[in-house]
Amino acid sequence: xxxxxxxxxxxxDLASSETREExxxxxxxxxxxxxxxxxxxxxxxxxxxxxxxxxxxLLTGTLFPASDLSILTAKSPxxxxxxxxxxxxxxxxxxxxxxxxxxxxxxTSAKPVFLxxxxxxADISSAEExxxxxxxxTTDLWRKDMGDDLIQTLVIxxxxxxxxxxAQVSVNxxxxxxxxxxxxxxxxxxxxxIAMRGMGLLEIANPEGFVESSKKLLSAVKTGAxxxxxxxxxxxxxxxxxxxADWIAPLVxxxxxxxxxxxxxxxxLYLDEDPSLLKEPQGxxxxxxxxxxxxxxxxxxxxLSASDSLRLMRSCxxxxxxxxxxxxxxxxxxxxxxxxxxxxxxxxxRKGDIPWKQPxxxxxxxxxxxxxxxxxGDPKQIEKWWLRRQALAYVFGVDxxxxxxxxxxxxxxxxxxxxxxxxxxISEDALDGLIGELCG
Amino acid sequence: xxFQRAKAISHLMENQADISPRWLGCAFEGAVAxxxxxxxxxxxxxxxxxxxxxxxxxxxxxxxxxxxxxxxFLDEDDLKAGALGDVNxxxxxxxxxxxxxxxxxxxxAAALKGFxxxxxxxxxSCAGAYLPMSSSKNPLNLFNFVxxxxxxxxxxxxxxxxxxxxxxxxxxxxxxxxxxxxxxxxGIDQHSxxxxxQFITAPLYGGPAMLPGESCRVIARYHAxxxxxxxxxxxxxxxxxxxxxxxxxxxxxGRGCIYLFGPHLEHPCYLEANRMVGEILALETGVELKNxxxxxxxxxxxxxxxxxxxxxxxxxxxxxxxVAAGMEFLPVRWTIGAKVYEPEKICVFLEAMWRRISxxxxxxxxxxxxxxxxxxxxxxxxxxxxxxxxxxxxxxxDFLAGELFCVLREYAASFLSGYFQALxxxxxxxxxxxxxxxxxxxxxxx
Numbered sequence: 001x002x003x004x005x006x007x008x009x010x011x012x013d014l015a016s017s018e019t020r021e022e023x024x025x026x027x028x029x030x031x032x033x034x035x036x037x038x039x040x041x042x043x044x045x046x047x048x049x050x051x052x053x054x055x056x057x058l059l060t061g062t063l064f065p066a067s068d069l070s071i072l073t074a075k076s077p078x079x080x081x082x083x084x085x086x087x088x089x090x091x092x093x094x095x096x097x098x099x100x101x102x103x104x105x106x107x108t109s110a111k112p113v114f115l116x117x118x119x120x121x122a123d124i125s126s127a128e129e130x131x132x133x134x135x136x137x138t139t140d141l142w143r144k145d146m147g148d149d150l151i152q153t154l155v156i157x158x159x160x161x162x163x164x165x166x167a168q169v170s171v172n173x174x175x176x177x178x179x180x181x182x183x184x185x186x187x188x189x190x191x192x193x194i195a196m197r198g199m200g201l202l203e204i205a206n207p208e209g210f211v212e213s214s215k216k217l218l219s220a221v222k223t224g225a226x227x228x229x230x231x232x233x234x235x236x237x238x239x240x241x242x243x244x245a246d247w248i249a250p251l252v253x254x255x256x257x258x259x260x261x262x263x264x265x266x267x268x269l270y271l272d273e274d275p276s277l278l279k280e281p282q283g284x285x286x287x288x289x290x291x292x293x294x295x296x297x298x299x300x301x302x303x304l305s306a307s308d309s310l311r312l313m314r315s316c317x318x319x320x321x322x323x324x325x326x327x328x329x330x331x332x333x334x335x336x337x338x339x340x341x342x343x344x345x346x347x348x349x350r351k352g353d354i355p356w357k358q359p360x361x362x363x364x365x366x367x368x369x370x371x372x373x374x375x376x377g378d379p380k381q382i383e384k385w386w387l388r389r390q391a392l393a394y395v396f397g398v399d400x401x402x403x404x405x406x407x408x409x410x411x412x413x414x415x416x417x418x419x420x421x422x423x424x425x426i427s428e429d430a431l432d433g434l435i436g437e438l439c440g
Numbered sequence: 441x442x443f444q445r446a447k448a449i450s451h452l453m454e455n456q457a458d459i460s461p462r463w464l465g466c467a468f469e470g471a472v473a474x475x476x477x478x479x480x481x482x483x484x485x486x487x488x489x490x491x492x493x494x495x496x497x498x499x500x501x502x503x504x505x506x507x508x509x510x511x512x513f514l515d516e517d518d519l520k521a522g523a524l525g526d527v528n529x530x531x532x533x534x535x536x537x538x539x540x541x542x543x544x545x546x547x548x549a550a551a552l553k554g555f556x557x558x559x560x561x562x563x564x565s566c567a568g569a570y571l572p573m574s575s576s577k578n579p580l581n582l583f584n585f586v587x588x589x590x591x592x593x594x595x596x597x598x599x600x601x602x603x604x605x606x607x608x609x610x611x612x613x614x615x616x617x618x619x620x621x622x623x624x625x626x627g628i629d630q631h632s633x634x635x636x637x638q639f640i641t642a643p644l645y646g647g648p649a650m651l652p653g654e655s656c657r658v659i660a661r662y663h664a665x666x667x668x669x670x671x672x673x674x675x676x677x678x679x680x681x682x683x684x685x686x687x688x689x690x691x692x693x694g695r696g697c698i699y700l701f702g703p704h705l706e707h708p709c710y711l712e713a714n715r716m717v718g719e720i721l722a723l724e725t726g727v728e729l730k731n732x733x734x735x736x737x738x739x740x741x742x743x744x745x746x747x748x749x750x751x752x753x754x755x756x757x758x759x760x761x762x763v764a765a766g767m768e769f770l771p772v773r774w775t776i777g778a779k780v781y782e783p784e785k786i787c788v789f790l791e792a793m794w795r796r797i798s799x800x801x802x803x804x805x806x807x808x809x810x811x812x813x814x815x816x817x818x819x820x821x822x823x824x825x826x827x828x829x830x831x832x833x834x835x836x837x838d839f840l841a842g843e844l845f846c847v848l849r850e851y852a853a854s855f856l857s858g859y860f861q862a863l864x865x866x867x868x869x870x871x872x873x874x875x876x877x878x879x880x881x882x883x884x885x886x
Contacts, residue, residue, distance in 0.1 A: 119758035119794075121751070144832075147763035147825035197762050 057397020
């Protein structure tokens with residue numbers, strides 16, 4: 001692969017501490033396109049090793065609107081099925097630029113390790129010092145040790161180390177779309193995390209054409225129904241959760257975007273300082289960043305105040321557990337206060353609660369946001385629509401949240417961008433076939 | 441790819457027949473550069489010792505483009521030990537002039553003078569241009585080789601409108617001041633035999649405006665400012681200080697000669713200026729610039745690759761450039777000697793190596809001093825991380841930065857020595873490399 005790609009697959013064997021590279025063949029791309037298509041293929045190729053696969057889409061990290069996504073693919077230790085976790089914020093593109101399009105992790109390490117992937121170099125490094133530290137401490141430690149605050153991490157906290165079903169792989173400091181216990185998988189392999197930093201460049205087959213078509217598409221996207229909206233408050237309102245939107249609105253400090261995503265879908269809330277503060281806060285970390293509304297909704301359902309719900313979610317971020325699953329388990333176990341729940345993080349279990357059967361993360365609302373996608377009101381049609389939109393996003397490397405609010409990002413626009421950017425023609429039939437495979 | 445550049449050149453040769461054969465273009469790093477290439481090598485020395493900053497790497501870039509691969513990297517100890525006897529020309533780029541003179545000292549000055557008088561060519565750019573000019577200040581007075589005075593010298597410093605720490609340097613009871621930075625337009629003397637061009641542009645980063653004596657010849661003068669010129673003081677002062685003053689000067693010394701460049705003609709983004717450097721070398725070293733003639737289509741015989749050591753070097757280089765790139769966002773700068781250094785300058789060293797490491801890896805060539813190179817690489821990363829930690833804590837890092845820039849010079853020089861050895865090795869195995877000539881043939885203006 002010459003364009004939109006580094007052309008390399010990294011294979012890491014934790015058992016032998018060896019790494020090797022394989023070429024990413026254009027023939028594979030013509031069949032599986034990229035993103036979840038290729039991560040699924042690689043999973044099946046190494047199935048006997050039960051691998052953890054990370055991958056990016058052909059459009060990840062480009063100027064194509066909302067191209068922030070990489071994907072973590074593995075068999076969930078909870079559901080036993082193959083699932084895909086979105087990697088957004090700035091971590092998705094960092095993976096793309098660190099020199100490999102795909103990473104396949106095999107085996108189990110004898111000692112705690114982390115992967116340090118940078119500029120086409122892969123180091124398996126000791127994580128002895130980080131083992132036992134929470135998500136925030138670990139990310140801080142690696143950034144300090146390696147001397148760069150821009151290093152992006154996929155990391156587990158104590159929950160993962162303890163192999164909890166509720167453990168999730170966090171992105172830098174914050175929760176992710178991992179509802180499948182991938183954090184436990186990392187812990188079982190003694191893989192504390194993956195640190196990424198890359199200063200590579202992408203080659204584009206027709207750079208001027210690519211920039212021009214991306215600009216044109218962005219102009220169209222920006223006229224969307226989400227115009228003038230921002231953050232999780234407006235998302236909650238758009239999906240009919242107005243009460244919850246009003247509940248957190250007073251704590252919102254700011255909204256921010258993941259890489260190149262036109263909608264500022266991540267919301268930072270202040271807990272320890274005045275949310276109206278427009279200067280640097282006194283404390284090192286006065287609040288938390290939310291990338292999905294569902295943990296919050298579950299915490300509210302427990303009867304916690306907004307402040308306590310958010311404090312609980314912040315504790316979940318540090319401990320590396322999925323807040324929605326924590327709330328469900330706490331409800332089942334009769335734990336009612338924040339302190340009670342936080343005190344039992346190490347004891348909470350799923351006990352068969354698997355509320356989600358789809359291969360894509362439920363971090364994105366399962367209905368259209370703001371825009372009218374002409375889906376109608378039939379729940380089955382809505383589910384079908386959602387699965388297809390998510391599959392498209394996961395294959396091409398487009399933000400899955402934004403895919404649910406921008407009908408302008410069509411399959412045709414993605415196919416065209418790939419054609420201009422790489423010279424590879426993807427037929428709609430091939431794409432439909434792949435989406436069918438991924439959606440089961 | 442290993443032979444990507446040669447292929448690019450072949451492509452140009454096929455498709456740009458309208459270009460004068462003498463200046464047939466070559467393409468590197470995606471740029472189409474009509475800089476010309478040499479049919480055989482003069483042996484070039486590049487000064488990388490005390491007082492030099494990062495800009496000697498620009499000479500490396502330009503020489504590499506021109507096919508001048510017989511490079512050696514010399515510090516003050518090498519000069520004092522007689523290493524100039526092996527080179528045809530010596531390039532001394534920017535840095536701290538007092539630092540250069542102090543490092544070379546009396547012994548270095550004598551070696552340098554002997555080299556030039558014996559027929560060597562001295563190319564001095566910016567600080568390297570100030571060095572041999574007339575001065576009564578110690579230790580610069582050891583290097584009074586040419587009758588050229590500094591025009592940008594004053595007792596009454598005009599007001600600095602911006603970049604105050606770049607604006608002036610104390611010079612006894614006077615100041616050397618720099619009215620502008622960045623791009624400036626030079627008018628070429630039409631009798632210089634150097635170029636058919638009338639004007640070229642080049643960047644000025646503290647280099648001199650010159651007042652040459654009768655024995656020297658002006659090759660180019662500061663002609664005008666451009667849209668990219670950054671004015672550090674009032675317009676009138678800028679015009680009066682620079683315009684019509686000498687920007688490029690040639691001064692004979694014994695059988696050799698000295699070229700003084702006020703602006704950095706070797707800056708890799710200024711291809712026409714680079715071409716002028718090539719023309720000067722062609723004239724002065726008696727080699728002929730002509731079409732690219734070396735075929736590197738066949739891969740050189742492979743020397744067994746110790747993957748781990750070269751891979752380790754790549755990994756360390758990446759670690760270092762990641763820290764250095766992150767530091768570019770920090771509001772930090774260091775005063776080392778009389779010169780201010782920013783984090784970007786660290787990246788210039790590291791990127792010069794990073795751009796070349798893939799080719800070095802693919803060549804299979806293992807530099808003789810690989811162990812030392814790896815130690816330097818690891819030490820560089822460690823120093824960078826210590827500096828970053830000190831900056832984060834709000835602590836002092838000047839001392840560490842001083843150490844870092846010394847190590848970076850050594851590291852880059854060692855790496856590039858290996859790199860050019862690899863290039864030469866590949867050429868020799870294909871029988872395409874003409875022997876380098878140390879016999880000094882001064883012609884052109886002589």
